[in-house]
Amino acid sequence: xxxxxxxxxxxxxxxxxxxxxxxxxxxxxxRPGEQLPGIRKLAESIPMNPNTVAKAYKELEHLGxxxxxxxxxxxxxxxxxxxxxxxxxxTAKPIVERTVEKLRDLGLNEDEIRRLVEAELTEKRTAxxxxx
Amino acid sequence: xxxxxxxxxxxxxxxxxxxxxxxxxxxxxxRPGEQLPGIRKLAESIPMNPNTVAKAYKELEHLGxxxxxxxxxxxxxxxxxxxxxxxxxxTAKPIVERTVEKLRDLGLNEDEIRRLVEAELTEKRTAxxxxx
DNA sequence: CATAGTGTACTAGTCTACTATGACACTAAG
DNA sequence: CTTAGTGTCATAGTAGACTAGTACACTATG
Numbered sequence: 406x407x408x409x410x411x412x413x414x415x416x417x418x419x420x421x422x423x424x425x426x427x428x429x430x431x432x433x434x435x436r437p438g439e440q441l442p443g444i445r446k447l448a449e450s451i452p453m454n455p456n457t458v459a460k461a462y463k464e465l466e467h468l469g470x471x472x473x474x475x476x477x478x479x480x481x482x483x484x485x486x487x488x489x490x491x492x493x494x495x496t497a498k499p500i501v502e503r504t505v506e507k508l509r510d511l512g513l514n515e516d517e518i519r520r521l522v523e524a525e526l527t528e529k530r531t532a533x534x535x536x537x
Numbered sequence: 538x539x540x541x542x543x544x545x546x547x548x549x550x551x552x553x554x555x556x557x558x559x560x561x562x563x564x565x566x567x568r569p570g571e572q573l574p575g576i577r578k579l580a581e582s583i584p585m586n587p588n589t590v591a592k593a594y595k596e597l598e599h600l601g602x603x604x605x606x607x608x609x610x611x612x613x614x615x616x617x618x619x620x621x622x623x624x625x626x627x628t629a630k631p632i633v634e635r636t637v638e639k640l641r642d643l644g645l646n647e648d649e650i651r652r653l654v655e656a657e658l659t660e661k662r663t664a665x666x667x668x669x
Numbered sequence: 670c671a672t673a674g675t676g677t678a679c680t681a682g683t684c685t686a687c688t689a690t691g692a693c694a695c696t697a698a699g
Numbered sequence: 700c701t702t703a704g705t706g707t708c709a710t711a712g713t714a715g716a717c718t719a720g721t722a723c724a725c726t727a728t729g
Binding site for chain 3: 415444445463473474475478479
């Protein structure tokens with residue numbers, strides 16, 4: 406349960422935390438019912454303020470991914486049907502791995518890769534009339 | 538010269554603008570010496586405050602990508618050697634296109650794709666001991 | 670029952686992004 | 700010279716993210 410956040414990126418820390426917990430769940434790294442790190446310990450390890458971690462956890466609860474039990478702890482929601490999701494992610498992961506490797510071999514750095522992916526998502530979103 | 542920013546993403550608007558102008562240059566969409574949209578017009582079209590656009594342009598100037606000439610306008614820096622860069626990007630683009638298409642076919646949405654790519658970049662960065 | 674560990678809540682203050690407005694200075698075109 | 704278009708600068712204010720510190724309430728354990 407290690408989270409790596411980037412305080413410099415401009416993306417609020419609590420949003421980054423949310424994304425990473427979400428990813429850990431989708432990924433199968435943590436399973437439904439499993440206990441997540443406590444607010445204070447997590448805040449220490451990142452490091453960030455406990456209030457900010459609490460904010461992220463509360464948002465995750467609101468999203469239905471996490472259950473917060475006062476006095477007890479934070480747990481991955483029991484009711485989640487993660488099987489289908491983690492299967493998709495498991496299939497997708499090697500695809501992404503290979504692509505990122507290819508791009509790195511071409512000499513692209515992280516930011517350039519991000520820009521390419523973002524541009525692709527943005528273009529096709531507009532073309533397909535998806536949300537936003 | 539159309540820029541699509543997402544005010545909801547948590548990423549500061551001026552950073553998103555910088556990334557997109559950068560991408561347009563790397564991509565060959567605008568060439569060295571070419572004039573960029575004026576601060577006020579750009580601000581209108583996005584929309585955002587002219588000060589914020591000016592901040593982005595100033596940062597781009599500091600990065601050496603753009604030249605600002607008072608009274609005249611903003612121009613893509615003449616001295617840029619973009620050939621090698623745009624070649625790499627041109628090679629990389631279809632790779633990214635195919636991958637994103639595959640992921641979409643698997644049923645992944647934008648956010649899930651972003652998380653996968655980000656996780657891949659983060660993991661390998663740590664493993665390889667790259668910057669940050 | 671006592672205690673340690675948990676989530677919850679509140680106040681206060683700082684910092685940054687952003688908006689709003691207005692004025693100024695320079696440049697190119699008529 | 701005039702004018703329209705440009706970048707530059709300064710002030711003020713709003714909103715959100717984050718930190719700091721403190722106190723409280725609940726739960727599990729011994």
